[in-house]
Amino acid sequence: MEVTGEVADNRSDYDRAKEVEEFDETKAGVKGLLDSGVVKIPRIFIHPPENLQSASLDTSSLHFQVPVIDFDGFASGRWKGIVSEIGKAAETWGFFQMVNHGVPVSVIDEMIEGVRRFHEQPREVKMEWYSRDPKERVRYYCNGDLHVSKAANWRDSIACNYDDYLLDSDALPLVCRKSIGDYMECLITLKKTLSKLLSEALGLSSDFLASIDCMKTASLVCHYYPFCPEPDLTLGATKHSDPSFLTILLQDNIGGLQVLNQNTWVDIVPMKGALIANIGDLMQLITNDKFKSVEHRVLARRVGPRISAACFFYPSTANKSKPYGPLKEFLSENNPPIYRETHHREYQAYYRSKGQDGTSALPHFKL
DSSP: OOOOOOOOOOOTTOOHHHHHHHHHHHTOHHHHHHHTTOSSOOGGGOOOHHHHHGGGSOOOOTTOOOOEEEOTTTTTTTHHHHHHHHHHHHHHTSEEEEESOSSOHHHHHHHHHHHHHHHTSOHHHHGGGBOOOTTOSEEEESOTTTTTSSSOOSOEEEEEEEBTTBOOGGGSOGGGHHHHHHHHHHHHHHHHHHHHHHHHHTTSOTTHHHHTTOSOEEEEEEEEEOOOSOGGGOEEEEEEOOSSSEEEEEEOSSOOEEEEETTEEEEOOOOTTOEEEEEOHHHHHHTTTSSOOOOEEEEOOSSOOEEEEEEEEEOOGGGTTOOBOOOGGGOBTTBOOOBOOBOHHHHHHHHHHHOSOSSOSGGGGBO
């Protein structure tokens, strides 16, 4: 397939699977389309009306703002206050921004530049990392669900899997090796703090989430959302929730990330040096809906590139088949279990099979 921006017409013989396969074989991603000079996006990236109609929801409401939690002083007198703020945010928004979280701004800035350097390398260099095999420890790809989704998203990604927090630094691309290594070292420390805060926000002991081994493996996915010539026809990321227990997200200053709250799309306005935390599906499952895994999306933009890095936390490799269900601490006669037990491997398999189709995977596991 030549990398071309000609949008296919509406003829009945259109073969989407063939066009997807031809695009995938280029290993050039969305960045490759732009480098070829396209002015119209290929048909595989055009979203159905039901996806794009939701884009008309009011995103400018002043009544909604994703909570911003200041971690300054968390190790001393402010701990209980931060626990309370996190609990409220996790129950009502499923998202919160963190400031003064301990990850240096210099590390964050260099991480953004490292992701940029990788994605802006020549096509032939990036192609060496291109893979659709989720078992690969490090891989570059365009749309993880490209072959099952109804419409592709306008972004490229590189994923780095830290099984039990371990990944040989030599396995990372040299162009971003130090950036990712330094960032992940800081992020794992922050995750341990968040694990304690979330445990206490659930009314449990601070070591509870660590004791059930639900966040011992990290998957870092670094997204590159190029300038889009027709942003009204596509999305940077379709409406979805995360299949993790917890996600920590870094975004640059471009904007475009939105969270769905009270049927309104609310912008998560970029803040210099801030990081975003959001509750994942499996955390909602084990807390029997006390903490919420909320749908979010990324708009395509005429500006860019937009850069983000999402770190998803899962059980250790030894416990990927460990069953997780609603915890007894949240159950009673008046609050019976909502979900059946499942394990990370099963949940991920179902999540991947349906793709990011704009619906949550959680209802599939309801009793």
